[in-house]
Amino acid sequence: MTFCRRCWNVAERTGEASDDSECELCRDPRRDPSLVCVVEEPRDVVAIEKTHEYRGLYHVLQGAINPIEGIGPDQLRIKELFARLGAEPIAEVIVCTNPNLEGEATAMYLARQLQPLGLTVTRLASGLPVGGDLEYADELTLGRALEGRRNMETGAS
Ligand SMILES: [Zn+2]
Incomplete structure:
Protein backbone atom coordinates (compact mmCIF):
# COMPACT_ATOMS: atom_id res chain seq x y z
CA MET A 1 0.00 0.00 0.00
CA THR A 2 1.06 3.54 -0.70
CA PHE A 3 -0.56 6.98 -0.67
CA CYS A 4 -2.18 8.61 -3.67
CA ARG A 5 0.00 11.56 -4.75
CA ARG A 6 -3.10 13.59 -5.53
CA CYS A 7 -5.62 13.03 -2.72
CA TRP A 8 -3.44 11.18 -0.12
CA ASN A 9 -5.92 8.37 0.16
CA VAL A 10 -4.46 4.88 0.37
CA ALA A 11 -3.70 3.52 -3.05
CA GLU A 12 -2.80 0.05 -4.12
CA ARG A 13 0.61 -0.33 -5.66
CA THR A 14 0.03 -1.95 -9.01
CA GLY A 15 3.63 -2.23 -10.06
CA GLU A 16 3.04 -0.27 -13.23
CA ALA A 17 4.89 2.97 -12.88
CA SER A 18 2.19 5.05 -14.55
CA ASP A 19 -0.48 3.78 -12.17
CA ASP A 20 1.49 4.21 -8.99
CA SER A 21 0.87 7.87 -8.40
CA GLU A 22 -2.93 8.08 -8.18
CA CYS A 23 -5.65 6.05 -6.46
CA GLU A 24 -8.62 4.43 -8.17
CA LEU A 25 -10.97 7.29 -7.26
CA CYS A 26 -8.71 9.98 -8.73
CA ARG A 27 -8.32 8.00 -11.94
CA ASP A 28 -12.06 7.46 -12.38
CA PRO A 29 -13.22 9.79 -15.21
CA ARG A 30 -16.83 9.59 -13.95
CA ARG A 31 -15.99 11.49 -10.76
CA ASP A 32 -16.77 15.23 -10.72
CA PRO A 33 -13.43 17.09 -10.49
CA SER A 34 -15.07 20.37 -9.41
CA LEU A 35 -16.03 18.86 -6.03
CA VAL A 36 -13.48 17.93 -3.39
CA CYS A 37 -14.44 16.36 -0.09
CA VAL A 38 -11.82 16.96 2.62
CA VAL A 39 -11.61 14.20 5.23
CA GLU A 40 -9.24 13.36 8.07
CA GLU A 41 -8.46 9.71 7.33
CA PRO A 42 -8.73 7.18 4.48
CA ARG A 43 -11.41 5.31 6.46
CA ASP A 44 -13.64 8.41 6.15
CA VAL A 45 -13.43 8.05 2.37
CA VAL A 46 -14.72 4.51 2.77
CA ALA A 47 -17.60 5.74 4.97
CA ILE A 48 -18.63 8.41 2.45
CA GLU A 49 -18.32 6.05 -0.51
CA LYS A 50 -20.75 3.69 1.24
CA THR A 51 -23.49 6.34 1.14
CA HIS A 52 -23.46 6.40 -2.70
CA GLU A 53 -24.43 10.09 -2.37
CA TYR A 54 -21.13 11.57 -3.45
CA ARG A 55 -19.62 11.71 -6.93
CA GLY A 56 -16.73 14.13 -6.49
CA LEU A 57 -13.09 13.63 -5.50
CA TYR A 58 -11.44 13.56 -2.07
CA HIS A 59 -8.54 15.03 -0.19
CA VAL A 60 -7.24 13.18 2.88
CA LEU A 61 -5.57 15.45 5.47
CA GLN A 62 -4.12 12.49 7.38
CA GLY A 63 -5.17 14.01 10.69
CA ALA A 64 -6.80 17.09 12.22
CA ILE A 65 -5.57 20.27 13.88
CA ASN A 66 -4.88 19.42 17.53
CA PRO A 67 -2.92 22.07 19.48
CA ILE A 68 -2.65 19.86 22.58
CA GLU A 69 -0.78 17.23 20.60
CA GLY A 70 1.15 19.86 18.67
CA ILE A 71 -0.53 19.14 15.35
CA GLY A 72 -0.95 22.29 13.31
CA PRO A 73 -1.78 22.91 9.64
CA ASP A 74 1.84 22.23 8.65
CA GLN A 75 1.63 18.64 9.90
CA LEU A 76 -1.40 17.94 7.71
CA ARG A 77 -1.77 17.58 3.95
CA ILE A 78 -3.07 21.15 3.70
CA LYS A 79 -0.39 22.60 1.45
CA GLU A 80 -1.03 19.66 -0.89
CA LEU A 81 -4.69 20.70 -0.96
CA PHE A 82 -3.73 24.26 -1.89
CA ALA A 83 -1.47 22.96 -4.64
CA ARG A 84 -4.46 21.08 -6.09
CA LEU A 85 -6.61 24.22 -6.06
CA GLY A 86 -4.24 25.83 -8.52
CA ALA A 87 -3.98 22.78 -10.77
CA GLU A 88 -7.53 21.39 -10.81
CA PRO A 89 -10.96 22.86 -11.68
CA ILE A 90 -12.15 22.78 -8.05
CA ALA A 91 -15.19 24.98 -7.30
CA GLU A 92 -16.51 23.56 -4.03
CA VAL A 93 -14.66 22.14 -1.04
CA ILE A 94 -16.83 20.04 1.27
CA VAL A 95 -15.22 19.87 4.70
CA CYS A 96 -16.05 16.44 6.13
CA THR A 97 -13.83 16.46 9.19
CA ASN A 98 -15.14 14.72 12.30
CA PRO A 99 -17.85 16.43 14.40
CA ASN A 100 -15.51 16.95 17.38
CA LEU A 101 -13.25 19.77 18.62
CA GLU A 102 -10.29 18.93 16.36
CA GLY A 103 -12.52 18.43 13.34
CA GLU A 104 -14.29 21.74 13.91
CA ALA A 105 -10.99 23.59 14.39
CA THR A 106 -9.74 22.12 11.12
CA ALA A 107 -12.96 23.05 9.32
CA MET A 108 -12.78 26.66 10.53
CA TYR A 109 -9.15 26.94 9.53
CA LEU A 110 -9.87 25.64 6.02
CA ALA A 111 -12.90 27.89 5.56
CA ARG A 112 -10.89 30.97 6.54
CA GLN A 113 -8.14 30.05 4.08
CA LEU A 114 -10.35 28.94 1.20
CA GLN A 115 -13.25 31.40 1.13
CA PRO A 116 -11.07 34.43 0.25
CA LEU A 117 -9.96 32.48 -2.83
CA GLY A 131 -18.09 14.26 19.40
CA GLY A 132 -18.19 11.12 17.32
CA ASP A 133 -16.25 9.91 14.36
CA LEU A 134 -17.50 10.20 10.82
CA GLU A 135 -16.85 6.52 10.24
CA TYR A 136 -19.32 5.51 12.95
CA ALA A 137 -22.23 7.40 11.40
CA ASP A 138 -24.63 5.12 9.57
CA GLU A 139 -24.84 5.45 5.81
CA LEU A 140 -28.27 7.05 5.79
CA THR A 141 -27.33 9.75 8.31
CA LEU A 142 -24.06 10.50 6.55
CA GLY A 143 -25.77 10.59 3.16
CA ARG A 144 -28.36 13.06 4.46
CA ALA A 145 -25.65 15.20 6.07
CA LEU A 146 -23.87 15.34 2.71
CA GLU A 147 -27.00 16.23 0.81
CA GLY A 148 -27.93 18.94 3.33
CA ARG A 149 -24.46 20.51 3.48
CA ARG A 150 -24.31 24.25 4.08
CA ASN A 151 -22.00 27.12 3.33
CA MET A 152 -19.64 27.75 6.20
CA GLU A 153 -19.84 31.02 8.11
CA THR A 154 -16.42 32.11 9.23
CA GLY A 155 -17.46 35.44 10.66
CA ALA A 156 -14.64 37.07 8.66
CA SER A 157 -15.50 40.55 7.42
ZN1 LIG B 1 -6.41 9.78 -5.11
Missing part, protein backbone atom coordinates in the same frame (compact mmCIF):
# COMPACT_ATOMS: atom_id res chain seq x y z
CA GLY A 118 -13.53 32.54 -4.11
CA LEU A 119 -14.23 28.90 -3.41
CA THR A 120 -17.49 27.61 -2.00
CA VAL A 121 -16.73 25.93 1.32
CA THR A 122 -19.43 23.72 2.76
CA ARG A 123 -19.74 21.65 5.90
CA LEU A 124 -21.86 18.58 6.53
CA ALA A 125 -25.34 19.32 7.88
CA SER A 126 -25.91 18.69 11.54
CA GLY A 127 -27.46 15.39 12.50
CA LEU A 128 -24.19 13.55 12.91
CA PRO A 129 -23.48 12.43 16.46
CA VAL A 130 -21.49 15.27 18.06
Whole structure:
Protein backbone atom coordinates (compact mmCIF):
# COMPACT_ATOMS: atom_id res chain seq x y z
CA MET A 1 0.00 0.00 0.00
CA THR A 2 1.06 3.54 -0.70
CA PHE A 3 -0.56 6.98 -0.67
CA CYS A 4 -2.18 8.61 -3.67
CA ARG A 5 0.00 11.56 -4.75
CA ARG A 6 -3.10 13.59 -5.53
CA CYS A 7 -5.62 13.03 -2.72
CA TRP A 8 -3.44 11.18 -0.12
CA ASN A 9 -5.92 8.37 0.16
CA VAL A 10 -4.46 4.88 0.37
CA ALA A 11 -3.70 3.52 -3.05
CA GLU A 12 -2.80 0.05 -4.12
CA ARG A 13 0.61 -0.33 -5.66
CA THR A 14 0.03 -1.95 -9.01
CA GLY A 15 3.63 -2.23 -10.06
CA GLU A 16 3.04 -0.27 -13.23
CA ALA A 17 4.89 2.97 -12.88
CA SER A 18 2.19 5.05 -14.55
CA ASP A 19 -0.48 3.78 -12.17
CA ASP A 20 1.49 4.21 -8.99
CA SER A 21 0.87 7.87 -8.40
CA GLU A 22 -2.93 8.08 -8.18
CA CYS A 23 -5.65 6.05 -6.46
CA GLU A 24 -8.62 4.43 -8.17
CA LEU A 25 -10.97 7.29 -7.26
CA CYS A 26 -8.71 9.98 -8.73
CA ARG A 27 -8.32 8.00 -11.94
CA ASP A 28 -12.06 7.46 -12.38
CA PRO A 29 -13.22 9.79 -15.21
CA ARG A 30 -16.83 9.59 -13.95
CA ARG A 31 -15.99 11.49 -10.76
CA ASP A 32 -16.77 15.23 -10.72
CA PRO A 33 -13.43 17.09 -10.49
CA SER A 34 -15.07 20.37 -9.41
CA LEU A 35 -16.03 18.86 -6.03
CA VAL A 36 -13.48 17.93 -3.39
CA CYS A 37 -14.44 16.36 -0.09
CA VAL A 38 -11.82 16.96 2.62
CA VAL A 39 -11.61 14.20 5.23
CA GLU A 40 -9.24 13.36 8.07
CA GLU A 41 -8.46 9.71 7.33
CA PRO A 42 -8.73 7.18 4.48
CA ARG A 43 -11.41 5.31 6.46
CA ASP A 44 -13.64 8.41 6.15
CA VAL A 45 -13.43 8.05 2.37
CA VAL A 46 -14.72 4.51 2.77
CA ALA A 47 -17.60 5.74 4.97
CA ILE A 48 -18.63 8.41 2.45
CA GLU A 49 -18.32 6.05 -0.51
CA LYS A 50 -20.75 3.69 1.24
CA THR A 51 -23.49 6.34 1.14
CA HIS A 52 -23.46 6.40 -2.70
CA GLU A 53 -24.43 10.09 -2.37
CA TYR A 54 -21.13 11.57 -3.45
CA ARG A 55 -19.62 11.71 -6.93
CA GLY A 56 -16.73 14.13 -6.49
CA LEU A 57 -13.09 13.63 -5.50
CA TYR A 58 -11.44 13.56 -2.07
CA HIS A 59 -8.54 15.03 -0.19
CA VAL A 60 -7.24 13.18 2.88
CA LEU A 61 -5.57 15.45 5.47
CA GLN A 62 -4.12 12.49 7.38
CA GLY A 63 -5.17 14.01 10.69
CA ALA A 64 -6.80 17.09 12.22
CA ILE A 65 -5.57 20.27 13.88
CA ASN A 66 -4.88 19.42 17.53
CA PRO A 67 -2.92 22.07 19.48
CA ILE A 68 -2.65 19.86 22.58
CA GLU A 69 -0.78 17.23 20.60
CA GLY A 70 1.15 19.86 18.67
CA ILE A 71 -0.53 19.14 15.35
CA GLY A 72 -0.95 22.29 13.31
CA PRO A 73 -1.78 22.91 9.64
CA ASP A 74 1.84 22.23 8.65
CA GLN A 75 1.63 18.64 9.90
CA LEU A 76 -1.40 17.94 7.71
CA ARG A 77 -1.77 17.58 3.95
CA ILE A 78 -3.07 21.15 3.70
CA LYS A 79 -0.39 22.60 1.45
CA GLU A 80 -1.03 19.66 -0.89
CA LEU A 81 -4.69 20.70 -0.96
CA PHE A 82 -3.73 24.26 -1.89
CA ALA A 83 -1.47 22.96 -4.64
CA ARG A 84 -4.46 21.08 -6.09
CA LEU A 85 -6.61 24.22 -6.06
CA GLY A 86 -4.24 25.83 -8.52
CA ALA A 87 -3.98 22.78 -10.77
CA GLU A 88 -7.53 21.39 -10.81
CA PRO A 89 -10.96 22.86 -11.68
CA ILE A 90 -12.15 22.78 -8.05
CA ALA A 91 -15.19 24.98 -7.30
CA GLU A 92 -16.51 23.56 -4.03
CA VAL A 93 -14.66 22.14 -1.04
CA ILE A 94 -16.83 20.04 1.27
CA VAL A 95 -15.22 19.87 4.70
CA CYS A 96 -16.05 16.44 6.13
CA THR A 97 -13.83 16.46 9.19
CA ASN A 98 -15.14 14.72 12.30
CA PRO A 99 -17.85 16.43 14.40
CA ASN A 100 -15.51 16.95 17.38
CA LEU A 101 -13.25 19.77 18.62
CA GLU A 102 -10.29 18.93 16.36
CA GLY A 103 -12.52 18.43 13.34
CA GLU A 104 -14.29 21.74 13.91
CA ALA A 105 -10.99 23.59 14.39
CA THR A 106 -9.74 22.12 11.12
CA ALA A 107 -12.96 23.05 9.32
CA MET A 108 -12.78 26.66 10.53
CA TYR A 109 -9.15 26.94 9.53
CA LEU A 110 -9.87 25.64 6.02
CA ALA A 111 -12.90 27.89 5.56
CA ARG A 112 -10.89 30.97 6.54
CA GLN A 113 -8.14 30.05 4.08
CA LEU A 114 -10.35 28.94 1.20
CA GLN A 115 -13.25 31.40 1.13
CA PRO A 116 -11.07 34.43 0.25
CA LEU A 117 -9.96 32.48 -2.83
CA GLY A 118 -13.53 32.54 -4.11
CA LEU A 119 -14.23 28.90 -3.41
CA THR A 120 -17.49 27.61 -2.00
CA VAL A 121 -16.73 25.93 1.32
CA THR A 122 -19.43 23.72 2.76
CA ARG A 123 -19.74 21.65 5.90
CA LEU A 124 -21.86 18.58 6.53
CA ALA A 125 -25.34 19.32 7.88
CA SER A 126 -25.91 18.69 11.54
CA GLY A 127 -27.46 15.39 12.50
CA LEU A 128 -24.19 13.55 12.91
CA PRO A 129 -23.48 12.43 16.46
CA VAL A 130 -21.49 15.27 18.06
CA GLY A 131 -18.09 14.26 19.40
CA GLY A 132 -18.19 11.12 17.32
CA ASP A 133 -16.25 9.91 14.36
CA LEU A 134 -17.50 10.20 10.82
CA GLU A 135 -16.85 6.52 10.24
CA TYR A 136 -19.32 5.51 12.95
CA ALA A 137 -22.23 7.40 11.40
CA ASP A 138 -24.63 5.12 9.57
CA GLU A 139 -24.84 5.45 5.81
CA LEU A 140 -28.27 7.05 5.79
CA THR A 141 -27.33 9.75 8.31
CA LEU A 142 -24.06 10.50 6.55
CA GLY A 143 -25.77 10.59 3.16
CA ARG A 144 -28.36 13.06 4.46
CA ALA A 145 -25.65 15.20 6.07
CA LEU A 146 -23.87 15.34 2.71
CA GLU A 147 -27.00 16.23 0.81
CA GLY A 148 -27.93 18.94 3.33
CA ARG A 149 -24.46 20.51 3.48
CA ARG A 150 -24.31 24.25 4.08
CA ASN A 151 -22.00 27.12 3.33
CA MET A 152 -19.64 27.75 6.20
CA GLU A 153 -19.84 31.02 8.11
CA THR A 154 -16.42 32.11 9.23
CA GLY A 155 -17.46 35.44 10.66
CA ALA A 156 -14.64 37.07 8.66
CA SER A 157 -15.50 40.55 7.42
ZN1 LIG B 1 -6.41 9.78 -5.11
